Amino acid sequence: MNLATLLDPVHTIAQQAGDAIMTIYARDFTVEEKEDKSPLTEADKAAHDVIMAGLTALPEAIPVLSEEDAENFSGPDANGRFWLVDPLDGTKEFIKRNGEFTVNIALIENGKPVLGVVVAPALEVSYLAAESVGAFKVEWGADKTGERMPIRVAGQPEEGTTWRVVGSRSHPSPDLAAWLDKLGNHDMVPMGSSLKLCLVAEGAADVYPRLGPTCLWDTGAAQAVVEQAGGRVATLANKPLSYAAPGEKLNPFFIVWGQSA
Incomplete structure (x- = not known):
């Protein structure tokens, strides 16, 4: 599997899920409560449906563990791989309408995340990464396109630094x-x-x-x-x-x- 060529299609799927979320974000929506008392909205369900359709349409079939359908996860495939999905991470932030919510899609291989896409649709920003490819931030507008900007952690703060x-x-x-x-x-x-x-x-x-x-x-x-x-x-x-x-x-x-x- 070529992670470099997989990154863009998964990013597109996550952005499409973000579009579904933002359609609901722009109007009144209902809020339910799960068994664990955490909130659930129409947007969680809509994003899940978009992501499932997108991932299952990819050339290689890999099992999906999604927050919104965890009970039907069959386990990793023979190569230890599975998609790990949170269709709407930060549902409380979504309900508060502060924009700080994301779509999360990861590819797990033998217990390690080897590819990750995080899309913040209200902020029009994405974070992308794949093993041996690097990590990037993408700021995009209405056309959903933007340049990949490499990102790097700050490193150990100097002694005495806040x-x-x-x-x-x-x-x-x-x-x-x-x-x-x-x-x-x-x-x-x-x-x-x-x-x-x-x-x-x-x-x-x-x-x-x-x-x-x-x-x-x-x-x-x-x-x-x-x-x-x-x-x-x-x-x-x-x-x-x-x-x-x-x-x-x-x-x-x-x-x-x-x-x-």
Whole structure:
């Protein structure tokens, strides 16, 4: 499989899902509640349908694990691959209409995200990455086109520098204050959805500590972007965040570092 040639078609699929989301975003919409009390909108469902149609139309058939149809996931294929999809990450931000929501599509191979596409349709920006290809930011307009701009993490802040810490706008964690005390001088940058990881990937933030619950589909695509931009996403035990057991939907707590190990 050629990841370089796969990146553009997957980006197009994600942008098409973004179009479906924005159509609903522009009008009144209903909000339901899932069993876990998290919100669900028409836009989540519409984006899921677009993505499923797009991925299944690609030349190579690969199983899909989507947040909106997780119960029908059959497991990775014989090569350990599967698509990992969050059709609308940041549903709370969507409901608040602050623009900080994304479409996330990742290709997982043997537990590792090797390709990731994150599209923020309200902001008209995308983050793309593939193994051995690199990480890029694309700012686009009505025609959905834009130049790929290579991105890179900021690296280790110099001693005495104030850390730029990106944090969740909708999910504050009681454990975060203690972690930040140990970190030292810092400024907080609030942000929703997988855009938090992307800010680290493009060097706009130094670290993102996530000491609260997330699911696999929340992180896979943006983790690919971070890693291909030279950063890392590690558990509190300093091991790479893994997708080798997709039956376990919840991630452990993790830290996104804008630097290599």
